Amino acid sequence: MTVTAEQIAAFVDDELDSAARAQVAEAALRDPDLAARIAAERALRETLRAHFAPLAAAPVPQDWIATIRATTASPVVASLADARAARGRKPSARRWVGAAIAASLVLGVAIGAQLHRPAVLVAGGDGLIASGDLARALDTQLASAQADAPIRMLGTFRRQGGDLCRVFAGPVASGIACHGGAGWQMEQVRPGSRPENGAYRQAGSADGDLMAAAQAMAVGDPLNADQERAAQQHGWR
């Protein structure tokens, strides 16, 4: 039998079924050139493995490991996965997965720092939903009247499809939340800004970043004070 280069490679790489394998082995017994070729292929594989083995044994940068552990250590992401597995749901849109990770980092800090306080974000069916203080602020606080509130409303707008969305900035998280059936769903989540000298920072670069994201999402102008008040009275619908 004539043994092709494909068959030699597949023989050496253990990709042949037992019948084909036996045929190649038998041919190699009768053909010294073929036997030498197989031996050379095997030797090449060993040479390559030996050459590249030390690279896979070298220590990796510690900060890579730290980043992975910090990002995945979150109970929120874990509970999202568990909840989904329990319901047998497909993973939902990629859109908020990044936000979920960002939020989990935020929450990880928050949980570590203030175990006694209820979370401001919880895992919902399709993403992260505002809870506790944040849900209250989104429901009740008007951008036009919020003197010393810990969570500030930066603006309210309508997005494509008509949902009302609000941009907020707080000590634990900042972001954009849109009102839907399940409550205030996070569209964007960023780390919050910490108070300086007892007062929250004025709009910083993170806020500017959020406002830019809001402008990209918004249809028409943001709501003015009267429109915002009216929207609140209608349950943000």
Added chain:
Amino acid sequence: MTSAEFGEELVQLLPRMRRFARSLTRDAADGDDLCQAAIERALKSWQQWQGGTRLDAWVYRIMRNIWIDEGRARTRRKQTFAPEEDGAAVGDAGDAAVEAHAELGNVGRAMARLPQDQRDAVMLVLVEGFAYKEAAEILGCPIGTLTSRLIRGREALLRELGEVG
């Protein structure tokens, strides 16, 4: 699988990821940059990974896709900024870098001289030990394409390194 379990599996994989990144880029610093980009993307989209399938194959595919996308961007930049008459002289800067790396040794140099497609196939099957089907999935090509790249790559390596054994 929880995110923390995923994270630990990814940590275990890092040394091999780094090795594959270096093979893709043929440069230690570029390889580490690529590796970090792949870690970032894997962390963002880990829930798309199907538990029970090989994590290494999934991460390698991510890494190679990033590298290919960046390669297209590099080519576009080159086309945009290099005067047309210089085009022929630009060549592949990678080859010069490869020749300059004496510490690569004969084997490393021979590998680095292979065209990318052949090097990827050889690395995945001969060094990493992936089955043809898995390697083809990582590279996003049919198995027949994978095996022909593999065979051409092997022949070039055997020519260069001598058919010892």
